[in-house]
Amino acid sequence: MDLKNYESLCKECRIRQGFGGRKNLEEANPCFICNNLMNKLETINKALISKVNEGYEFRTFQIGVSLPSSYIEREDNIRSRLRVKGRNNIKNQFLTNLRDMFKQALNKELDYSSPDLRIDLVINEENEFFFNLVPTPIVLACKYLKKRRGIPQKQRGVAITKAQFLQDDSKYGRFFSLEEVVSEYLKQITSGVNVKFSWIGGEDKESLVLGKGRPFFAEIIKPKRRIIVEHNVSLNEKGIELFVLNASKNLPQYPMKYVSMTRISVITERLVSSKELECLTSLSNRTIWFRNKKRIISRDVHSVKIVKIDGKNFELELIAEGGLHIKQFVGGKEYCEPNISGLLGLKCECLNFDIIDVWLRGQHALEVFSDLHS
Incomplete structure (x- = not known):
């Protein structure tokens, strides 16, 4: 049965139903299915190009569209009456054509899974269109x-x-x-x-x-x-x-492990000698246990070096696994074993500490931060 006897359709909608080869079919105005939306593809594409040219940088893109439900329903109604099955619907054809036009015009790549730029297009019953451009983080x-x-x-x-x-x-x-x-x-x-x-x-x-x-x-x-x-x-x-x-x-999917060198300035409750401070070198290659909120966690200390002594003050260089609480490690007021105050048998306080260097560990760290890898 001839499609023209049922509804008046534009060329694109006729072809989509499988009637593109019929002759003497006049162009519909307006099209029963799409209200001549398919004829506005070039206009929509130009408007989209103008929008992305407002400073958007991207190599890949994806376009999605929201069409009026009535367009889908009218096409389903025609296909049911004509027993048309297994063919592209209006939404798929519209998207395919628009994506191809946009891709060729800007020489960009279509990426379904992780595009640089996602373009959401909304079209209403009057075929007015609105863009929402969402760059991927x-x-x-x-x-x-x-x-x-x-x-x-x-x-x-x-x-x-x-x-x-x-x-x-x-x-x-x-x-x-x-x-x-x-x-x-x-x-x-x-x-x-x-x-x-x-x-x-x-x-x-x-x-x-x-x-x-x-x-x-x-x-x-x-x-x-x-x-x-x-x-x-x-x-x-x-x-x-x-x-x-x-x-x-x-x-990164997992936290990066790192080692840091820290210079720590300490003040004690009385004068200390270099001999008294020698015991601090025993902290090298030790595991430090301390309370972090409600958990007891550990960090490895690789080396401890005394670099300066001045009366009640001294400085040390510490190379340790990242995440060690320095002030807790010095003062021992909260749970931290072993700690500097405990080893010296003196009340000690961290005046300040400086991060001398940081080294990352692991293959992913090497790929991302090559100059910071140990």
């Missing part, structure tokens, strides 16, 4: 050096912008954190909306971070710009140096 492997004291790693209390921090030290210097300054900068260079951090260890706000720096990951949410220049200094302001090493789409 990027994960930046970074490292930082902190050459100025008084900078906490994580945000606390009142947040400020990097511009405020750079503008007035006296007003903002005691409130800004490394997290805030780095977040503001990374949002600026990627045009992202938010930054989530995955830290690999931490330090006190009065601590310096020296050597090759402390590694960390920064996940940029909805970045317009994602082609980041690697291995260049990204930020060098007011004692903070930030390096962006490389970019990927995923955070």
